[in-house]
Amino acid sequence: MRRMSWFNVTSLTFGLAFLYLPMLLLIIYSFNESRLVTVWAGFSTKWYGELFQNEAFLDAALVTLKVGFFSATVATVLGTMAAWILVRGGKFFGRTLFSGMIYAPLVMPEVITGLSLLLLFIAIGMDRGVMTIVLAHTTFSMCYVSVVVSSRLVAFDKSMEEAALDLGCTPASAFFLVTLPLIAPAVLSGWLLAFTLSLDDLVIASFAAGPSSTTLPIKIFSSVRLGVTPEINALSTIMISIVAIGVITASLVTKQAIARAKRDEQKAIQDG
Amino acid sequence: MNMLRRTALILPPYLWLLMLFLVPFLIVFKISLSDIELAIPPYTPTYDPEKGIWDLLSQLDFENFIFLSEDSLYFKAYLSSLKIAIISTFLTLLVGFPIAWAMARAADHWRPTLMMLVILPFWTSFLIRVYAWKGILSQEGYLNQMLMNIGLISDPLVILNTNIAVYIGIVYTYLPFMVLPIYATLEKLDESLNEAAVDLGCTRTSAFWLVTLPLSKPGVIAGCFLVFIPALGEFVIPELLGGSNTLMIGKVLYQEFFSNRDWPVASAVAVILLLILIIPIILFQKNQEKQEAGQ
Structure with a gap:
């Protein structure tokens, strides 16, 4: 084992402290009794109570989850199709344009994507609301899904699909029986990424949302513009905890799955 | 691979991106060459099918870019x-x-x-x-x-x-x-x-x-x-x-x-x-x- 030099230990310690201290402070001060957020006045959970009585926040949270669920699901279907076309589709008319349209939204500034979608919705006379936010989110997150899925598609052996076809599968059943199970982890992480991106998005949503539909980030943004409030600290703590628990669980589950696969493989070799 | 099946796979994401990524851009580009107007939408010209596309194009100019x-x-x-x-x-x-x-x-x-x-x-x-x-x-x-x-x-x-x-x-x-x-x-x-x-x-x-x-x-x-x-x-x-x-x-x-x-x-x-x-x-x-x- 290599020994870490003091320089490396220091830079890791400072780096991680820099990444985590701000969030830690937010969490600690969400349990502060005082409304003055920067002065500690004792432990209290009252801001959580107030948060759960604030219907505007609850409604916004519901809208956000709904948008996230629908846009991530549609984006996963479309993104997986797009990935398959890019990796296995061969040549077709307008392929360059297609791959350009897949990669461009990844680097596009959010203000431009938001503005252009809003102008489209107005041009075709579509009322802005939950539906338009779902359309907007699906459009940019399908590109992320397709990047994640296509990196998995590139990595695995095409001959497995071909074997299935040779053995009498229809192309559709070869996809569902062979390809899909193999790329399932990538599809799932694509969905999770799309869902997180949707929950997180403020700029595009504020262009695409109508006056009647407010997502959680829009609501948070309009209240934190004025300053720091203990309710927002409480809300942030809840959101940070959910993400932390989700990511850590997901990584433990995949770790276990990999370990199990390795065991099975070894067992198969021994038995054989 | 069956031609029809392939087209059916290509079309949905392709059309989606065309409609919700490329077309919006063209609209931004067009509006950047338009003039501000106090109506809704607050710009002219809007597309009028009776006058045709050339009438629309002839009204566009680079005024906004000059303004910038x-x-x-x-x-x-x-x-x-x-x-x-x-x-x-x-x-x-x-x-x-x-x-x-x-x-x-x-x-x-x-x-x-x-x-x-x-x-x-x-x-x-x-x-x-x-x-x-x-x-x-x-x-x-x-x-x-x-x-x-x-x-x-x-x-x-x-x-x-x-x-x-x-x-x-x-x-x-x-x-x-x-x-x-x-x-x-x-x-x-x-x-x-x-x-x-x-x-x-x-x-x-x-x-x-x-x-x-x-x-x-x-x-x-x-x-x-x-x-x-x-x-x-x-x-x-x-x-x-x-x-x-x-x-x-x-x-x-x-x-x-x-x-x-x-x-x-x-x-x-x-x-x-x-x-x-x-x-x-x-x-x-x-x-x-x-x-x-x-x-």
């Missing part, structure tokens, strides 16, 4: 966005490189954990991470409290609502984008190259400058672009942490559209921002292709 070039506010905003993006990319590199370096030098069984610790903040809400700094940097914030308690300063520092706060915000939120690509190249680096340099008479420091740094260049370049490109059009960070005199083009576009309701000018601002971004995006693509070819 004449009003120094926009020029300053572009320059200041460029300045802020360049400085904060450099600062992110300064903070991120040592972290990536230390991760690559850490024991093997530590690496996955360290990697997850760097990625985890990326999954947490961007808005919340920016907001967290408001409480730290304000006049009566945690940083000033701490510095005053240990007696380092007697009057609170003014950091929030200045460009310094914007730099801190960008470095903080985009740090994972810098660390991960650099870590990826440093991890693959053969350490025996470094040892060879030292054996041949290099000091540790000059071995770093002459061997390690040139070899980690692709990761450094990728990281810099991944920070620079989104930072240039950033809206949330300057809005929450910057002051009223922090000019960034994303903020100008947002205000032009929502506060001034000048859609043609907002569209023209968007078109120019896009033109500025095309160069770094192409350079980034070239860098990625070179890296892939190298492998």
